[in-house]
Amino acid sequence: MDMILRAVAIYLILVLVFKIAGRRALLQMTSFDLILLLIISEATQQGLLGNDFSVTGASLCIITLIVMDMLFGKIKKYLPGAVEMIDGTAVVLVENGVLLRDKMKMADISEDDIMVSARNNQGLTGLADIKFAILESNGHISIIPQK
Structure with a gap:
């Protein structure tokens, strides 16, 4: 259960950080952006898995992250205004x-x-x-x- 909560927390934190960073962060990747992405992925991996490096633990994290993404997709589909709030507008x-x-x-x-x-x-x-x-x-x- 701890791993599921970690995955949910990390997912929400990353969504929030990239929302705050804005769409410019997605526009063009420079070498600095790539280095930053690698560091973020390593920190995220440690936060997700903690001390559990088992296949079961990794699978549980992956499934949780995909379910979170699907949940956000459903929220955007059925909740008016959610798309603009989550993804922004042109x-x-x-x-x-x-x-x-x-x-x-x-x-x-x-x-x-x-x-x-x-x-x-x-x-x-x-x-x-x-x-x-x-x-x-x-x-x-x-x-x-x-x-």
Whole structure:
């Protein structure tokens, strides 16, 4: 039972931490982000398993984490407003070539982040070529070019 409670606590802590960190944490992984992810995974593993390194203990943790994820999926499906609270909503960052700086600041997204996405996804090189740039709830920036 202790392992199940640990798994639930770690899951909730990670959901909260990544919610606070914002979608920018999911946008682009740098080498620093990879190192941080590895350290977090090691700390999480120790917190989940404690001193129990058995296959049974690991299986119990994995099952608990998957059940928690399924539970959050059900909550998002049946509880109005839960999707916005848990995953967030899309945010328009550029409209008709104009940066919406207040929204960019709120989302911690720079003009360079937008332009990298515009170049990679659409081959666009200037803000004037962008009709909309939208920060999606998964952390990716969608670019809709001007016609």
